Amino acid sequence: MNTQALGVEYYLAGMRAALDDLPPNEVAEIMEDVEAHVAELSTELGENETIEQRLGSPEQYAQELRSAAGYPPRTERLPVTTKKKLLSRPRAAAWGLAIATGVTLLAGTAALREPAILLLPGVILVLSLALVHDRGATQAEIMALPETIKIKEWLTPEAGTPAERALAYLRSLQPAWWLARAGLLGLGAVLLASRDILGFLFVAAIAVVSVYAGPRAKTDRRWLWFSLPASALAVGLLFQVIDTTADNLAYNNRSVYQQVPSMPQYENIYAYDENGKLLTNVLLYDEDGNPINAPRQYYGCSGDDPQPMIPANRYPRPKIDYENGTCYTVAPDVSAPSSTEDTPPSSSDAAPSSPVSPTSVSPSK
Structure with missing residues (x-):
């Protein structure tokens, strides 16, 4: 540490000693501004000039600051005999x-x-x-x-x-x-x-x-x-x-x-009465009055071919055949696929019929 720094530290230590009768926080508040001022002043001193010549002795300068801040004159600090507070x-x-x-x-x-x-x-x-x-x-x-x-x-x-x-x-x-x-x-x-x-x-x-x-x-x-x-x-x-x-x-x-459950798809629906007789030309609707439409696939009926105009919710649906470049409708067989095991349709209750051969080329209404 150089002579100049030693002089600054010596001067500040003397000031702290002159202020030691004040509470520590108040001493710290005073010295916070003074330290920077004294250090800056030391750089402006001449070759043979000292800080005391500019500011006076540490005790005098401390007394000036004490008076400017409104503190009372210095008193001797009494020895502390009380125990420090645990929670300060x-x-x-x-x-x-x-x-x-x-x-x-x-x-x-x-x-x-x-x-x-x-x-x-x-x-x-x-x-x-x-x-x-x-x-x-x-x-x-x-x-x-x-x-x-x-x-x-x-x-x-x-x-x-x-x-x-x-x-x-x-x-x-x-x-x-x-x-x-x-x-x-x-x-x-x-x-x-x-x-x-x-x-x-x-x-x-x-x-x-x-x-x-x-x-x-x-x-x-x-x-x-x-x-x-x-x-x-x-x-x-x-x-x-x-x-x-x-x-x-x-x-x-x-x-x-996670496997997503697949919903079964139906292309046709067969309805029976309580006696097990197959019902034809049945129109199905849901609770909101919307038609219940199963998917329809007319294989071969594309381009300019006429497609049968069949209500999408009429069951059982006729079979669609494609022959000689024209789409035909074939009435469904009354001997429809078997129903559930609980109510199997009786063959004696259903009127026998034979498959209807391809007829008109005009679509059925």
């Missing part, structure tokens, strides 16, 4: 951030079905951030918590180890993750567009702001209350999209192998 404002805010991030991850897996579930982690985040929003951008009190220090130790492996190299590589991918996160959130918004317009607008707004929040959180720790839950929501949405896609693929595969 910084700890409540830190744990609120951790809990809200976990809840957002779980909520993200169901957000496409019920977007209103995101209100729960949103309320937790707002309340926890409100506890420390006025403590400055660095959030020094939260960074000084024992649990925060422990996490930083876990995330700072020894130099030269594989874990350190892997962590350094992952940190280099942060800009790519910020874009991927915005893409996942945008996909979730698109999937919500047709079902929940408010959910679509909410998730789309998170996607847009997340692009700005990523790099901003590195200098202003208050943005972590947005950036971390946004990442958790993106991961939760990714899990839900994967699960939904897998279900759709499995459903489609089942549909391919």
